[in-house]
Amino acid sequence: KARELSEQSPLNIIEGRGRWGILCSGVSYNYVKDAVAELKMADQVTILRIGFSHPLPVGMIQNFLKGCEKVLVVEEGEPYLEESAKTYAQEAVLTLPIRGKAQDLFSQLYEYDPAMVRKHIAACFGLAYTPPAPVDLSDVPPVPQRPPTLCAGCSHRATFYEVRKATEGLDTVFPSDIGCYTLGLLPPLSTADYLLCMGSSTGTVGGFSKACDRKVVSFIGDSTFFHSGIPGLVNAVFNNHDLTLVILDNGTTAMTGHQPNPAVDMAQLKLEGYGRVSIESVVRAIGVPHVTVIKPYKVKKSIDAIKEAVAFKGVSVIISQELCALYASSLKLPRRKPFHVSDKCRNHRDCMDHLACPAFYVWEGRIKIDANLCTGCALCAQICPENAILPVKDAAKK
Ligand code: SF4
Ligand code: SF4
Known part of the structure; x- marks a missing residue:
């Protein structure tokens, strides 16, 4: 047929x-x-x-x-x-x-x-053919490098920053997995030491926890967790490994174009007749002894929770819940107000150096925020030591 x-x-x-x-x-x-x-x-x-x-x-x-x-x-x-x-x-x-x-x-x-x-x-086919002469590019100035980066307002950036803060001073291995969050590889986030294959972050992390004395904090996305991450976590609990797994639950399968996964709220997509599997319930049912759900845009609380999880002896899981910024925009959820760098800024560039959000740019030697790109996630505002980054309406009042 x-x-x-x-x-x-x-x-x-x-x-x-x-x-x-x-x-x-x-x-x-x-x-x-x-x-x-x-x-x-x-x-x-x-x-x-x-x-x-x-x-x-x-x-x-x-x-x-x-x-x-x-x-x-x-x-x-x-x-x-x-x-x-x-x-x-x-x-x-x-x-x-x-x-x-x-x-x-x-x-x-x-x-x-x-x-x-x-x-x-x-x-x-034996046809005469003369390839065109190569274009002379000798007078073209070098193109600035534009490495791939997480989107402006991506919740993974917040989680990575918080994990780095929570593990400061610790010798840590960061296994990663397949998804947008693999971009944590690049500085300044630097939270992906290796990636083997899909779902490998939960399996190899157990091996590292046994084979070395270093702290192991592994990352996996919500879709990848359901796809092939669960068996590795079961294995870690069974063997009582000492590790922290961070499940980056951004409410969709972001990298490949926002396909649903079993944890997605299908009602948000106006599709009826579906169930919804709670990642937290699955993790608890597996028997993980230390489980915490964080909201990564709440920076201080998240860092404290991650510190506790990393200090825990045994398997700990952090579920970092925040919608993918692009997905939230496609759902037409209300937009937060963009942020603005006020004149309190002392130009030490902690925001740029630690986060590298693509909404930042430098104009006449000063940090600026592109209001069209800024999603108003408030991550940079929470890490600015001068409290110089303000929502646009507050900035206008000052
Ligand atoms: S609030 Fe800051 S970190 Fe968040 S999107 Fe805007 S510029 Fe980027
Ligand atoms: S962290 Fe704050 S004070 Fe420092 S450069 Fe950025 S906006 Fe300016």
Whole structure:
């Protein structure tokens, strides 16, 4: 049935009636289209674009091969289409050359680009092609580095800052996991020493707690916790490991585009008929002896709670609850007022140096906050030793 669907699928399309064939899929199709136009070979080529790729439309591919003298397969990654096409050709007793991955053609490595596809199509079909001269960039000033960073107002920034404060002076290992919070890797947050694979933060943390005398504070997101973090935590409780796990519960699966996870409040999405699994209940049911829920925008309280958890001998879990800033905005929740750096600022830049919120910028040597980016999370206001960072309305009064 699936094969029939694939044979009939409008996602698999044939274009042109030329004697040379190009079999492609995904983004490579767009590169092929551009290359065929630029090489002025549209009359000579038939393109089969596969959109329904499993199972493949065997009959359609065999008919396509029958009409071609020679075929080039353009697909990124493994030679799935290429090997399938060769098999189908053999089954249909066709002897035409089918090329794709080869030393002089496409690689299994890296992403393709239009220039590469154009060059290999020309080479495969023996067309004259002179690559354009490289653009002279010698007079272009160096582009400032813009490392990836957590969004302005991201609650992970607050949690990371608080964990660093709570573990000041301790020799701590910070395992991390897969999610936006892996960006804790970069300074000034520096709260991701390594990442092995999805869910590994709860498993490897137990190993570290046994293998070294250092404190171990591990991070995992809410979705990853449900996906593959629970078994590691069960193992840690069973073995009575000495560690702290911080579950960053931002109410959604943020990194991949706000998909729900079992802890998400589906009513907020106006979707009915769903249950909701409490992370705290799961953690307590596993038998974790020290469990605390923090609100990371309350900085002092959170630091105190994290200190207690880290000092606890055994498994402790901190659940840091605050909605992803982008998710909150997509839910159209009321916006907090943005903050502003008042003239009490003494310009020592603790805010910038410890948080690196992207809403900060420097103008004429002074720290400023971009009110369009600032979500009003108040994190920077709580760490400014001069109390110089104020909500916009308060700043206006001063
Ligand atoms: S309040 Fe401060 S930390 Fe929060 S988003 Fe605005 S500038 Fe960034
Ligand atoms: S921490 Fe406060 S006083 Fe220091 S630079 Fe930032 S805003 Fe200014």
